[in-house]
Amino acid sequence: MAFGSNHSYTARRLVLYALLWCTAVVVLGLSAWRIHYTRSHLGFHERIVVELLVTSILTIIWVPIAMFLLMAVRAANTVSGAGRNSSRHPHWPHEQFGGWILWAMWLVGAAILTNKYPTKFYRGFGNQARLLATLIALSWVAWSLLTIIGVLAWMHHASTRGPASGSTYGRGGLVSGHGKNATGSHYDSDPMRLDAHHTGTV
Numbered sequence: 001m002a003f004g005s006n007h008s009y010t011a012r013r014l015v016l017y018a019l020l021w022c023t024a025v026v027v028l029g030l031s032a033w034r035i036h037y038t039r040s041h042l043g044f045h046e047r048i049v050v051e052l053l054v055t056s057i058l059t060i061i062w063v064p065i066a067m068f069l070l071m072a073v074r075a076a077n078t079v080s081g082a083g084r085n086s087s088r089h090p091h092w093p094h095e096q097f098g099g100w101i102l103w104a105m106w107l108v109g110a111a112i113l114t115n116k117y118p119t120k121f122y123r124g125f126g127n128q129a130r131l132l133a134t135l136i137a138l139s140w141v142a143w144s145l146l147t148i149i150g151v152l153a154w155m156h157h158a159s160t161r162g163p164a165s166g167s168t169y170g171r172g173g174l175v176s177g178h179g180k181n182a183t184g185s186h187y188d189s190d191p192m193r194l195d196a197h198h199t200g201t202v
Contacts (some may be wrong), residue, residue, distance in 0.1 A: 009156035010070050013149050017067050020145040023138055024059035027052060030135045037128065048116060052109040052139060055102065059142065062098050069095055096153060103146040110139035 031053035035045045117132050 009152055009159065013152050013156075014067055014070060016145050016149050016152070017063050017070075020142060020149070021060060021063040023142045023145065024056040024063070027135065027138050027142065028056040028060065030131055030138070031056060034128075034131060034135065046116075048109060048112045049135075051105070052113065052135065055105040055109055056142075058105070059102055062102060066095050066098065096150070099146060099150055099153070103143065103150060106139060106143040106146060110136065110143050113139060 031049050034049050035053065038045050038049075113132075113136050117136065
């Protein structure tokens with residue numbers, strides 16, 4: 001399967017969405033455990049961890065919706081034989097809108113948590129140190145996956161935008177259809193009519 005084919009872009013995004021969903025589930029569990037620990041032992045909770053908890057929940061809800069939209073478009077294109085036509089990808093704006101909101105939320109959460117708990121700060125603090133390190137790492141992983149998904153989505157969108165398919169092009173140029181040459185005069189590129197014209201027959 002060629003990398004630039006529409007199905008190739010869709011398949012890669014589906015795989016990345018699945019990885020993102022799994023990552024969000026793990027982040028949800030770690031964030032919930034961190035909040036439980038701080039409230040039980042320290043009497044407070046960290047707002048940025050709550051932000052990551054909310055972000056992971058929204059991601060878990062949104063990813064299946066995005067995957068469903070992608071598979072619906074892919075199935076429709078398979079049946080209809082869709083070509084380079086962006087109108088056959090009507091859910092692309094919705095996917096991008098939700099994706100980039102989550103992208104920003106993951107970026108904020110990962111950046112603030114990394115700045116708040118640098119490695120030298122929590123080194124040697126046992127299980128909570130490992131939990132924070134894992135939470136930071138997975139937050140950046142989720143953000144990176146969304147970045148790659150967004151880039152692939154834009155590449156897919158660009159690949160579906162092109163000239164109308166009224167004519168078919170081959171190695172020798174225009175194969176069928178009518179048009180104008182460089183001088184502005186009309187020409188007919190139907191092979192049968194061209195043969196008849198050259199042989200003098202009608």
